[in-house]
Amino acid sequence: MPPSQLKRLKASLREQGITGPQKSKKQKKAQNKNADHRAQKASALASIRESFNPFEFKHLARPKKFDYVSNQPENATKKILGRPGVTKSQGEETRRKTLLPEMNRKNKVGGILDRRIGENDPTMTLEDRMMARFEREQQRKRGGNVFDLEDGDDEVMLTHGGQSLRFDDEIGEEDYDAASVSGSSDGEDGEDGFLKKKRRREEVDGEEDGDAPEEEQPEKKKSKAEVMKEVIAKSKLHKYERQAQKEDDDELREELDKDLNDVLAALRGHINKKPEPEAPKEATNNDFGINADRAALLAGSSQQAKDKEYDVRVRQMLQDERAKPTERTKTEEEKAREDAKRLKELEEKRLKRMRGEPTSDDEEPRKKGVENDDEDDDIESEHDDAAEFGLGAAPGQFSRPEGVEDEDDFIMDDDLIASDSEADMSEDESEAGSAPDDTMAMDDDDADFLKNVLPEQKEQPKAVNGVLTLGATTTSSKLAFTYACPRSHEELLTVFKNVAPSDTSTVIQRIRALYHAGLRADNKNKLADFACALIDHVSYLSKQTPAVPLAVIEAVIRHIHSMSRSYPVQIATQFREHLKQLQASNEPTTGDLAILTAIGSIFPTSDHFHQVVTPAITLMARWMGLTTPSSAKDIATGAYIGGMCLQYQKLAKRYVPELIRYTALCLKSPHATPALLTAHTKNILTAAELWSASPAFIEIFEPLLAPLKSAKQASTLQNLRARLALARSRRRPQLLHNHRPLPIKSSIPKFEESFDPNKHYDPDKERSEAARLQKEYKRERKGALRELRKDANFIARETLREKKEKDAAYEAKYKRLVAEIQSEEGREKNVYDREKKKRQRG
Structure with missing residues (x-):
């Protein structure tokens, strides 16, 4: 019988050295002072606690059935498949961080989004955050004026006591380089910065003494007002240039409009060749070199009429059809190919x-x-x-x-x-x-x-x-x-x-x-x-x-x-309509x-x-199927209709059983003349030629042998017998399908060196891939459903918790209000009682 839980717990504590022989006070104090010993003891207790909790780990549901040789020692613990408690706590924590904020933001609009630098970064300290924010602010200031070479008001300057540190009004921040301001620890850089400041100071002193010429003095920095005046002046200059360019364009356009008459005349075809120079006529006042009548008309018309006529002319030019290219002449070979393709x-x-x-x-x-x-x-x-x-x-x-x-x-x-x-x-x-x-x-x-x-x-x-x-x-x-x-x-x-x-x-x-x-x-x-x-x-x-x-x-x-x-x-x-009349009469x-x-x-x-054709062939077949030849007229009509049926089926080669039936009756009829018999025998030979490829050829034409023999149509009978013999020779009895001989199945087992019992060995790659995808899909679907159920449970728990908190708050508020009302009522009642007693005494 296996030991009880209590005995196992005592044995585990004894093995880990937590319990055992009693130690002296000196030994206990030494162990308590040792931090490693305390940590080792805590880990040992945690491991013992986990090993004794059956719900903390997930093991195999069944023990192993057979012993097998492996590298695993005999006294090893059972294989742990998972830690449900840890997994559940991690999932709960993840949902509290992600799903719970979404629930709280549901049906809410707006909010504050904290985008401060380093606010959501737990690795940054407060000093790091403040430094990063200060650097970003300085970068933003310098970035806005990166192309402003004259405005230096936003630049960082050293101050002392609320006053900027300047040597003179003309000396600014350029007197201090980056190394001197930042206080570099490099001695060489510091010495360079000191020499630069000293040189600049000497230059300024020389300028004050008047040693340098006036034209070589540095340009004074412009103020804001001077810069704005210069910008306004440049804007006015550009505006004036644009107006001047516009006036030049208008003058050029007017000059082109003056030549419009010549262009119109050329477009209408009045100017076909270069006019020969002629002596100027005093009576003709035409400066445009166009037709005199046309010039007089234009001179007497208004500008609006000229514009209207111009629009009409342009519209006519746009509406003129252009010549379309014709198709080239095809060769005889191309025509033949097209005809063959069409056929x-x-x-x-x-x-x-x-x-x-x-x-x-x-x-x-x-x-x-x-x-x-x-x-x-x-x-x-x-x-x-x-x-x-x-x-x-x-x-x-x-x-x-x-x-x-x-x-x-x-x-x-x-x-x-x-x-x-x-x-x-x-x-x-x-x-x-x-x-x-x-x-x-x-x-x-x-x-x-x-x-x-x-x-x-x-x-x-x-x-x-x-x-x-x-x-x-x-x-x-x-x-x-x-x-x-x-x-x-x-x-x-x-x-x-x-x-x-x-x-x-x-x-x-x-x-x-x-x-x-x-x-x-x-x-x-x-x-x-x-x-x-x-x-x-x-x-x-x-x-x-x-x-x-x-x-x-x-x-x-x-x-x-x-x-x-x-x-x-x-x-x-x-x-x-004619076919309907034939259907009604059937004659x-x-x-x-x-x-x-x-x-x-x-x-x-x-x-x-x-x-049209389908009703016609139906009516002809109906007449031959329902009519019995009783006169020479019926036999002649049947011969003609039979020939028409065969002519209809010349291409489709469909079988018409009524034709064979009526032809056999006509061959047996006593009213048949030799000429009519000849017509029917021709129909028989035509039908035999038409349906020669039919598998039922023998069954179709064998009934006609006896009528042909009685009618003494020897040549037709001989021809038909030959065709029947040929049809019989073509027939083959039905046989079973000839299958390829199958080899005997081998019973020799197939060994796989890298065989894995958990894998599926399918020779069909596509089917194996489809099975793998289907299995993966099922696994993912189950996992998604599991997560959705957990989310739903979490939402239900949180909703219930919120409801309980609201109900508890409401209950507390209700009780508080009831208590206040009762206390007020008691106070008022006491006052009333005192007043009542006082009146009774009085």
């Missing part, structure tokens, strides 16, 4: 639209036509409706080889391809056309219409009341040169009443040229309605019997395609088929979603 950007945008990804409007290709800055600003500020409907640059804008189709599967005629300049209209007409509405600038698709409408002629067309009138020229056709712009299909039929079908394109060209948007503000709305009427006319021409030549319908569609860039919203809305006519053909030619069919 690449268009293809990237088309692929994005096909995938359904958003495209920004600012990436739309710019027009190549030359337009003024105002029109460019208006076009950029407007919302690009054409880009919203997938209409990029106008067809024919980029150079393509002849016969190559664009992304809309449409080839423009030469008469609809825009030129790069507006050579057929003068500059004034272009500006007049853009004045009412800047957005009505000439498009590149319409710039060449005047050239195509008329043969070569010398006289340019003129615009009268917003309508372009053409001169009377002899043409092979009997067509009129001016037509009213039709706003509806009925008016369009009235215009085409006496026009041959072959001249339809020419009439449309002339109407577009006569009512160009750049000629008048309302022509834009007229052409938009005209384009909608042309869409209705395409459907109308397709329904006519006998049938109208396809070239006429194709020409009208090309005109609609050319106008779709300028009026995309109106044209798209009109096409959607496509020849007019509906022509409308579907025009949609595929005008709008991009590869977009993921389009306001």
Whole structure:
């Protein structure tokens, strides 16, 4: 059983020599007189007191479990991890010095801040502080007059009995050097100072005797009044010089104003060359050498009128536009690179639209036509409706080889391809056309219409009341040169009443040229309605019997395609109206088929979603999915619609299951003729070529083998079987992923020579650094929270202490007042009782 606390205390005192055998009085007196012995005894008692206080030190919570070899002796004390009492007292003291003054200054304004030298420095004595303050005061006095060579009133002088120590009125502090005043202990310095004073005294004596000449006498020091008089005189001199300079400037300015007329005449171009000297004329009184009329006008006008005219001339010169540098002519290689880059950007945008990804409007290709800055600003500020409907640059804008189709599967005629300049209209007409509405600038698709409408002629067309009138020229056709712009299909039929079908394109060209948007503000709305009427006319021409030549319908569609860039919203809305009628009837006519053909030619069919193309392909798929061929007409219509579907999906290559279903039904139908079967087999081969890369090629086209065999289409059947065999050969069975063989894990332990069990060994440096920072953050956060809690406790204790002091002061004051009142009442009562008894006796 371990010894008790009392036994341990006695043993510790005995070991330190504090207790033990009783000593004699002589030994006790000797020990008490020894200061070292007393200090040693005090430290021993302090160490014993600390060792017996379990709350004074912080040790390990648990003893060591295993013995280990180390340099530490066996009987060593337990390792001390900290001193909570000392730490707490230090923290309390720190808070009393820092946090308590802040609490006392809270919600208080003002105060006295003691900035005296050495006041807050405990290492300086009172004498040191006073000396430092005196030195600073002297430095401040000398610093203010460091550049004043004449004023010496503030300098330090030796005094005696309230009088300055001077030999004469003319001898000042300069007679004493720094060494003599400070009383240097160096003998040599003192001797030098004494010799200087002696020499100066002899010089003064010589001056009094009159030995020195009068001009060699030292200058007398000036007084304050003399210095101020000199300063005032210099200030007046400078002021006079400034006034004189100002008068000289005014005289020079007046001389320059006299030559103003010559300068104005030269700026206006009156003086083009140096005038030849002429004999002076008596009748002409002109001293300026300018135009006589001009001189007479200036002589008869007032100065205010001259100044006003001068301001007007200067303003006109500022408003004159300077010549702007033009762009240099690009080489063929640069043009080819720009065209290639533009085509690449268009293809990237088309692929994005096909995938359904958003495209920004600012990436739309710019027009190549030359337009003024105002029109460019208006076009950029407007919302690009054409880009919203997938209409990029106008067809024919980029150079393509002849016969190559664009992304809309449409080839423009030469008469609809825009030129790069507006050579057929003068500059004034272009500006007049853009004045009412800047957005009505000439498009590149319409710039060449005047050239195509008329043969070569010398006289340019003129615009009268917003309508372009053409001169009377002899043409092979009997067509009129001016037509009213039709706003509806009925008016369009009235215009085409006496026009041959072959001249339809020419009439449309002339109407577009006569009512160009750049000629008048309302022509834009007229052409938009005209384009909608042309869409209705395409459907109308397709329904006519006998049938109208396809070239006429194709020409009208090309005109609609050319106008779709300028009026995309109106044209798209009109096409959607025809699609709504087809949706309601679900029986496509020849007019509906022509409308579907025009949609595929005008709008991009590869977009993921389009306001016109998506409804069109949906209606075609719905008809093929819900219709069963019951007549040769249905089979023919299905063949055409199937071909249109494949044409729509030429770039996107999306699968249309309704097409395969309807084609199989048509091959089995008894109403199918050899010509119709040939059309359907062509659709099958086109679809096989289009979807050859599809992984479901076998599942798509295998159902068509039996109908082709029953329809006796041997060549198509053989071709399709070959494609199916190729698709089967390309297929590979699914396999597990081939992983790299993993090595067998080794069980050999990894030894670290400098292994530390308190460290974390992570091979990932970033993760190790992140863990270290997180641990450090947690430690700092805990420390901050701990300090905040201690601060809060300190504030609460101080607040409670202040409240108790206030309450105690209030209680004492209250008791004092109550005692005073009671004593006063008792005194008054005693007086009353005495008076009462006195009256009773009397």
